[in-house]
Amino acid sequence: MEVLGLLAGGFGTALQPINVGFLMVGVLLGLVIGVLPGLGGTSGVAILLPISVVIARGDIAGANSTTAVILLAGIYWGALFGGVITSILFNIPGEPWSVVLLFDGFPLAKRKGKPGLALTSSFVSSFVGALIATLLFTFLAKEISDRALAFGPPELFGVFVLSFATLIGLGAESPLKSIAMLALGLLLAAVGFDTITGAQRLNFGSIELLAGIGFVPVTIGLFGIGEILASAEEQGIGYMEKISARLGFSDLLEALAALWSRKWLVVSNSVIGFFFGVLPGHGATAASFLGYGLARQYAKNKEDFGKGEISGIMGPQCTADAAGVASLVPMITLGVPGSPTSAVIMAGLFVWGLQPGPLLFIQHQDFVWGLIASIYVGHFLTFLLCLLLVPVLAMIMRVPYAIITPFIVVISIIGSYSLNNSLLDVSITIVFGLIGYWLRKMKYPLAPLVVALVLGDSTERELRKSLIAGAGNPGIFFSSPLSSVIMILAVVLLLYPLAKTIRGRLRPAPASAAERKHAA
Amino acid sequence: MTLRSTRVLSLLAAGMLVAVACGGGGGGTPASSQPAAASGTTQPTGVAAISPTRPVEFVISTAPGGGSDIYARFMQGVIEKQKLSPQPVQPVNKEGASGAVAFTYVFEKRGDMHYIMITLNSFFTTIITQKLPYKATDFTPIANLALDPFFLWVNEDSPWKTAPDFVKAAQDKSIVVAGTGSKQEDEALFRRIQSTANTKPFTFVPQTSGATVAAALAGHQGGVDATVNNPSEGIGLYQATPRKLRPLCAFTPDSPAAGAYKGLATCKSQGLDITDYYIMRAVMAPPSLSAGQQKFWVDVFKGVFDSADWKKFMDDNALDPKFLSGADFTKFIADYQKLHEDIAAKNNWVQ
Numbered sequence: 001m002e003v004l005g006l007l008a009g010g011f012g013t014a015l016q017p018i019n020v021g022f023l024m025v026g027v028l029l030g031l032v033i034g035v036l037p038g039l040g041g042t043s044g045v046a047i048l049l050p051i052s053v054v055i056a057r058g059d060i061a062g063a064n065s066t067t068a069v070i071l072l073a074g075i076y077w078g079a080l081f082g083g084v085i086t087s088i089l090f091n092i093p094g095e096p097w098s099v100v101l102l103f104d105g106f107p108l109a110k111r112k113g114k115p116g117l118a119l120t121s122s123f124v125s126s127f128v129g130a131l132i133a134t135l136l137f138t139f140l141a142k143e144i145s146d147r148a149l150a151f152g153p154p155e156l157f158g159v160f161v162l163s164f165a166t167l168i169g170l171g172a173e174s175p176l177k178s179i180a181m182l183a184l185g186l187l188l189a190a191v192g193f194d195t196i197t198g199a200q201r202l203n204f205g206s207i208e209l210l211a212g213i214g215f216v217p218v219t220i221g222l223f224g225i226g227e228i229l230a231s232a233e234e235q236g237i238g239y240m241e242k243i244s245a246r247l248g249f250s251d252l253l254e255a256l257a258a259l260w261s262r263k264w265l266v267v268s269n270s271v272i273g274f275f276f277g278v279l280p281g282h283g284a285t286a287a288s289f290l291g292y293g294l295a296r297q298y299a300k301n302k303e304d305f306g307k308g309e310i311s312g313i314m315g316p317q318c319t320a321d322a323a324g325v326a327s328l329v330p331m332i333t334l335g336v337p338g339s340p341t342s343a344v345i346m347a348g349l350f351v352w353g354l355q356p357g358p359l360l361f362i363q364h365q366d367f368v369w370g371l372i373a374s375i376y377v378g379h380f381l382t383f384l385l386c387l388l389l390v391p392v393l394a395m396i397m398r399v400p401y402a403i404i405t406p407f408i409v410v411i412s413i414i415g416s417y418s419l420n421n422s423l424l425d426v427s428i429t430i431v432f433g434l435i436g437y438w439l440r441k442m443k444y445p446l447a448p449l450v451v452a453l454v455l456g457d458s459t460e461r462e463l464r465k466s467l468i469a470g471a472g473n474p475g476i477f478f479s480s481p482l483s484s485v486i487m488i489l490a491v492v493l494l495l496y497p498l499a500k501t502i503r504g505r506l507r508p509a510p511a512s513a514a515e516r517k518h519a520a
Numbered sequence: 521m522t523l524r525s526t527r528v529l530s531l532l533a534a535g536m537l538v539a540v541a542c543g544g545g546g547g548g549t550p551a552s553s554q555p556a557a558a559s560g561t562t563q564p565t566g567v568a569a570i571s572p573t574r575p576v577e578f579v580i581s582t583a584p585g586g587g588s589d590i591y592a593r594f595m596q597g598v599i600e601k602q603k604l605s606p607q608p609v610q611p612v613n614k615e616g617a618s619g620a621v622a623f624t625y626v627f628e629k630r631g632d633m634h635y636i637m638i639t640l641n642s643f644f645t646t647i648i649t650q651k652l653p654y655k656a657t658d659f660t661p662i663a664n665l666a667l668d669p670f671f672l673w674v675n676e677d678s679p680w681k682t683a684p685d686f687v688k689a690a691q692d693k694s695i696v697v698a699g700t701g702s703k704q705e706d707e708a709l710f711r712r713i714q715s716t717a718n719t720k721p722f723t724f725v726p727q728t729s730g731a732t733v734a735a736a737l738a739g740h741q742g743g744v745d746a747t748v749n750n751p752s753e754g755i756g757l758y759q760a761t762p763r764k765l766r767p768l769c770a771f772t773p774d775s776p777a778a779g780a781y782k783g784l785a786t787c788k789s790q791g792l793d794i795t796d797y798y799i800m801r802a803v804m805a806p807p808s809l810s811a812g813q814q815k816f817w818v819d820v821f822k823g824v825f826d827s828a829d830w831k832k833f834m835d836d837n838a839l840d841p842k843f844l845s846g847a848d849f850t851k852f853i854a855d856y857q858k859l860h861e862d863i864a865a866k867n868n869w870v871q
Binding site: 042043045046049050053148149150151152153154192193194195196197198200207208210211212280281330333334335336337340341342343344345346347350351353355356357358359420421461465466468469470471476 | 583584585586589590593594596597600601611612613614615616617618620621624649650652694696701702703704723724725726727728729731732734735736738739740741742743744755756757759760761764829832833836837869
């Protein structure tokens with residue numbers, strides 16, 4: 001096959017010592033950036049752009065633009081893996097796409113005392129997701145990105161409704177409390193500039209609030225600070241004591257066994273993540289929520305989700321990593337970036353004097369195949385590094401509560417500040433820390449709030465874009481076979497729990513109806 | 521509960537704003553001037569250039585990877601490579617609210633030359649439609665480095681082969697078109713086409729970036745049949761095999777003379793008489809910079825403009841290299857301010 005020959009050539013490029021060296025640097029930086037909340041993969045890549053210019057220019061012997069892109073992409077791979085570490089260990093999202101890991105990652109690490117297993121499960125599924133996505137990238141890049149173009153607002157809206165449908169009832173003891181949290185999330189998502197009409201919404205005249213309320217500072221507050229306040233009340237009980245003594249190899253075996261028993265979930269989520277990542281403008285974050293929702297939907301033990309279920313880690317993590325890899329596909333094949341981070345890498349290509357798009361495949365074969373091969377190498381390196389780090393990371397959970405708590409607070413504050421160098425984000429984090437504590441006390445579920453806040457904006461935008469294009473006629477959602485299928489699926493999923501509840505109520509109904517008749 | 525928490529939040533936000541504004545004021549540059557440093561100036565003028573004394577923030581109003589971001593980072597690369605500034609110039613993204621966050625940030629740095637900003641037409645449209653408490657003409661103009669033309673694009677499978685085909689179709693029924701943002705440059709141009717060619721009102725679907733606009737057209741997403749993408753935004757899908765997008769004409773006085781779009785008809789030659797609308801790729805500074813401070817930045821960006829790297833970048837992306845500074849640039853800004861005020865008034869964009 002021609003592709004295999006080209007890929008072999010790509011490995012020749014990617015495995016040159018200088019390229020492996022810079023890949024290693026990129027991956028390590030990416031891991032650090034991923035671990036630090038606030039500083040994201042996107043800004044990490046942007047910070048290194050000037051250095052990549054020097055590399056691409058050939059100032060370093062043996063290095064060229066392929067080395068530069070391998071370095072930048074390496075940061076992305078590192079950040080995709082590393083973002084989960086802070087989520088799992090400290091209940092603070094290290095990256096936007098690891099927000100969903102707060103739902104089950106931290107509970108598994110803390111309440112069940114298995115930080116090593118939580119981390120290893122996430123790394124293993126990241127690796128498999130990335131591997132599947134890279135294989136699809138290698139063999140089907142062009143076909144899939146052509147199809148992705150037909151995926152417009154009606155189809156996307158369907159996917160978002162599907163995400164909401166799979167997440168309904170998440171962590172809920174009372175459906176009303178869930179709905180209240182969902183509504184609060186949607187309300188918060190509505191704050192700021194309305195891109196459809198250009199109107200200002202709920203910003204009370206503030207120009208800083210015009211940019212909207214970011215979900216990262218909110219989740220840092222709700223989960224990170226909120227959790228600390230809640231456990232301070234318990235005087236730190238249950239933080240360290242239950243951490244299992246065994247570290248290392250046994251976690252890997254347990255994670256692999258867990259992976260094997262969830263192989264179809266991981267494979268199908270990775271493929272879905274890949275397709276989602278190829279869609280222009282929708283990166284790993286939305287994919288991770290869809291991945292979590294699907295994992296929960298397939299599962300028989302839905303009530304275990306939110307309490308440290310491994311499917312709640314593996315499902316979203318493989319989807320997110322597959323989407324991350326896939327977001328480079330439309331950049332290479334069409335000159336359209338698939339995610340914010342790939343948009344920065346694309347900016348790099350411009351600055352180095354390369355034109356992103358289909359001609360790259362023809363005019364710069366070495367570059368494209370070197371990059372593709374480096375995705376395999378990069379993920380392998382990242383995976384190994386992460387596995388080696390697990391015992392050290394898991395040890396952090398044994399640091400006494402009195403020492404670790406101030407540290408987490410400081411990391412939370414610095415993290416939310418460094419998002420946009422904005423003090424407003426810091427106050428949002430603190431306010432939502434208090435709100436998070438109160439919501440915990442009142443037994444309101446946090447997950448629906450976060451889901452609505454993360455997906456609310458995009459869902460609204462795609463809904464309104466569809467309706468504008470369809471001149472106000474909701475028939476547009478059923479105008480193409482693809483969107484019809486997605487919409488019907490979403491509606492069925494939405495109505496299914498409702499139907500089940502009604503049926504559950506109907507069964508004892510005849511008796512009670514008869515009683516009522518008697519009473520009348 | 522919700523309302524109250526939002527109110528507390530906004531109060532907090534207001535407090536923070538005040539704190540930030542006060543803090544920013546203290547960090548200004550001392551008025552005493554440094555001797556004119558390595559600015560490599562060639563223009564003999566009466567004023568001596570004043571150099572920055574600490575690192576400079578190059579504020580970008582879009583997210584990393586957006587249109588302006590690419591330009592700013594490219595310029596910053598040239599400044600570094602050619603050592604045009606004695607102090608480092610650091611790109612900083614202040615995205616959000618179609619530029620309003622960045623504009624306000626720079627506006628509040630009155631008189632401080634350690635902040636410069638890359639701007640495009642949202643510098644006019646956003647300030648006008650959001651009724652921000654200042655105008656584009658309040659800022660210190662540095663230079664314009666390029667004019668990014670607009671093309672009229674259709675999908676490769678479209679029956680419209682020329683601009684008259686498109687205009688005729690648009691006069692019969694409302695065509696679904698896409699563009700970046702709402703009440704921004706793409707919509708402004710479509711509204712001008714509407715009144716110039718007397719078409720039915722276009723159904724305008726706002727997108728988040730130029731790249732997603734091009735993708736929406738290539739996939740007929742939600743029935744989108746035309747766009748006014750810039751040449752660089754459409755080039756990937758234009759060069760794809762099979763070709764996905766086709767430019768019908770260019771809104772420029774002359775056809776492109778070189779590059780991938782060589783020989784593309786002008787819209788004017790096809791009866792659609794709009795030749796004066798471009799996206800500016802310009803650098804602005806906070807209000808009230810001294811003449812010497814302004815001169816330093818004009819010299820720096822003249823250096824960027826004259827570099828071979830910039831020339832290649834212009835050619836690769838079918839941009840019109842056009843350097844404007846001083847009185848010419850001030851007039852350009854005033855003209856564009858007027859043009860956008862007129863469009864906003866005509867289409868009832870300011871409520």
